Amino acid sequence: xxxxxxxxxxxxxxxxxxxxxxxxxxxxxxxxxxxxxxxxxxxxxxxxxxxxxxxxxxxxxxxxxxxxxxxxxxxxxxxxxxxxxxxxxxxxxxxxxxxxxxxxxxxxxxxxxxxxxxxxxxxxxxxxxxxxxxxxxxxxxxxxxxxxxxxxxxxxxxxxxxxxxxxxxxxxxxxxxxxxxxxxxxxxxxxxxxxxxxxxxxxxxxxxxxxxxxxxxxxxxxxxxxxxxxxxxxxxxxxxxxxxxxxxxxxxxxxxx
Numbered sequence: 177x178x179x180x181x182x183x184x185x186x187x188x189x190x191x192x193x194x195x196x197x198x199x200x201x202x203x204x205x206x207x208x209x210x211x212x213x214x215x216x217x218x219x220x221x222x223x224x225x226x227x228x229x230x231x232x233x234x235x236x237x238x239x240x241x242x243x244x245x246x247x248x249x250x251x252x253x254x255x256x257x258x259x260x261x262x263x264x265x266x267x268x269x270x271x272x273x274x275x276x277x278x279x280x281x282x283x284x285x286x287x288x289x290x291x292x293x294x295x296x297x298x299x300x301x302x303x304x305x306x307x308x309x310x311x312x313x314x315x316x317x318x319x320x321x322x323x324x325x326x327x328x329x330x331x332x333x334x335x336x337x338x339x340x341x342x343x344x345x346x347x348x349x350x351x352x353x354x355x356x357x358x359x360x361x362x363x364x365x366x367x368x369x370x371x372x373x374x375x376x377x378x379x380x381x382x383x384x385x386x387x388x389x390x391x392x393x394x395x396x397x398x399x400x401x402x403x404x405x406x407x408x409x410x411x412x413x414x415x416x417x418x419x420x421x422x423x424x425x426x427x428x429x430x431x432x433x
Contacts, residue, residue: 242285306336
């Protein structure tokens with residue numbers, strides 16, 4: 177009993193210290209990632225060009241996904257511990273600002289120009305906080321608005337230890353389906369262009385065939401006149417000069433003989 181009490185006391189001290197709480201969140205994130213991903217599929221403490229460092233990145237063929245651990249515990253605990261309504265309202269407002277700040281901090285790692293996918297994960301290692309975010313909110317704070325703000329405006333997906341794997345699979349599948357859909361649109365567009373070019377090719381060659389047919393007619397008509405010249409020379413001199421022309425066959429156009 178004394179040992180358990182001492183361990184709980186040590187844990188409470190860790191959670192009260194912001195830096196140690198951050199270290200605990202990062203350790204929890206690494207543990208979860210090691211359980212759902214092979215070692216070659218992620219990196220811890222990834223540094224972007226310019227020096228900014230995110231807690232982790234998940235490596236995919238399409239790009240990498242930033243993951244930042246956030247542990248907004250202090251004001252959350254105060255809300256639940258405070259008995260005074262006025263003070264609780266102050267803590268609720270502080271928690272709302274704190275969580276929004278954490279969302280904005282995570283969103284700065286969404287950098288497609290540096291190779292990231294167009295979203296990031298914000299990892300909350302406390303299931304209790306995450307559960308309250310998704311359900312009835314925290315005190316008077318409308319956390320649903322914060323989640324919508326994170327996903328729609330800041331491209332940040334909030335996850336917990338138990339939901340991380342499911343969200344990761346869903347997002348990667350959805351992104352892959354989106355890429356396939358976009359590729360299908362490009363293919364359809366290129367096929368349409370190919371069809372237009374083939375039709376233009378066919379039209380031009382029909383025109384060329386008609387032109388060649390006219391040219392052959394002129395050639396053959398000229399040959400006939402050339403034969404008449406030879407006969408005229410024969411009548412005048414009594415001797416033919418042997419002018420012979422070579423007739424050409426007209427090209428056959430589709431649908432014509």
